[in-house]
Amino acid sequence: MATPTVAANAYANLARMMERGGAEKAGQAAAGGPSFSALVKEAVGSVMETGRKSDAQTVAMASGKANVMDVVTAVAETDVAVSSLVSIRDKVIQAYEDIMKMSI
Numbered sequence: 001m002a003t004p005t006v007a008a009n010a011y012a013n014l015a016r017m018m019e020r021g022g023a024e025k026a027g028q029a030a031a032g033g034p035s036f037s038a039l040v041k042e043a044v045g046s047v048m049e050t051g052r053k054s055d056a057q058t059v060a061m062a063s064g065k066a067n068v069m070d071v072v073t074a075v076a077e078t079d080v081a082v083s084s085l086v087s088i089r090d091k092v093i094q095a096y097e098d099i100m101k102m103s104i
Contacts, residue, residue, distance in 0.1 A: 043088070047081045054078040 057074040060066035 043085060047078075047085050050074075050078045050081045 054071075054074040054077070057066055057071045061068065061071045
């Protein structure tokens with residue numbers, strides 16, 4: 001279950017990710033911006049990286065090198081990331097279906 005702290009951390013990570021790519025994306029914005037597929041690929045990659053960190057924390061805890069709080073935090077962050085990705089996917093599918101229902 002996501003707590004306000006976990007959600008705030010997820011938003012902060014997203015802001016950092018956007019700032020990090022800001023200079024490189026400024027050049028893309030002049031050329032029409034990044035493609036939709038590039039944005040989706042980046043989002044999925046971010047979720048996968050969050051999952052890898054969660055797995056690494058779980059393995060570290062099993063071997064006695066990490067505490068339970070770090071594992072719980074990592075798993076909660078992964079939960080928020082996956083939930084966000086699923087919500088975005090649902091909105092994209094809903095938008096596609098709405099477009100397909102439009103008459104020409």
